[in-house]
Amino acid sequence: MALRSLKGEKEFRRVRRLGTGLRHPLFSLKVTDYRPRHGHPWRPAAHIGIVVPKKVLPHAVDRNRVRRRVREALRTLPQSSHGQPLPACRGILFPTEAALHAPFGELQQALAAAMAQVPARVKVRRQGKKSATGHASGSPAGGSK
Numbered sequence: 162m163a164l165r166s167l168k169g170e171k172e173f174r175r176v177r178r179l180g181t182g183l184r185h186p187l188f189s190l191k192v193t194d195y196r197p198r199h200g201h202p203w204r205p206a207a208h209i210g211i212v213v214p215k216k217v218l219p220h221a222v223d224r225n226r227v228r229r230r231v232r233e234a235l236r237t238l239p240q241s242s243h244g245q246p247l248p249a250c251r252g253i254l255f256p257t258e259a260a261l262h263a264p265f266g267e268l269q270q271a272l273a274a275a276m277a278q279v280p281a282r283v284k285v286r287r288q289g290k291k292s293a294t295g296h297a298s299g300s301p302a303g304g305s306k
Contacts, residue, residue: 164236167208167252168208168210173210176210180192180193180252187260189257190254191255194251195207195251206249207247208250208252209247209252211254213228217257223261227260230260230261234268235247
């Protein structure tokens, strides 16, 4: 499965709002189900955005280096038991400072373990299912006319 970058503030907001979190000492990962953009064909892929805040790594050189290390670790993940290294999902990965200094193999193992948990953790929203407000999705909050 191809690794693509998560793009656009709208996609990041959707993952932050609806995603499920996975934590590891090297990173935090927030994932949600794969859905194509409006008008695009169904091509399942992993869309992962890598976010490194200035609070975590204040120097741009370090932020860029950890971003490159994580992207390469994701790109070169070994094939899993189902034949694909990455599940179809949208996610945001937040590396910690430890990811900068961790051996590459350890980082890759941690990412592989987290990606193996993704299919079980991703919540697929269905049409007509009750939302947190108690209203069925797709219906107006004020009721029907």
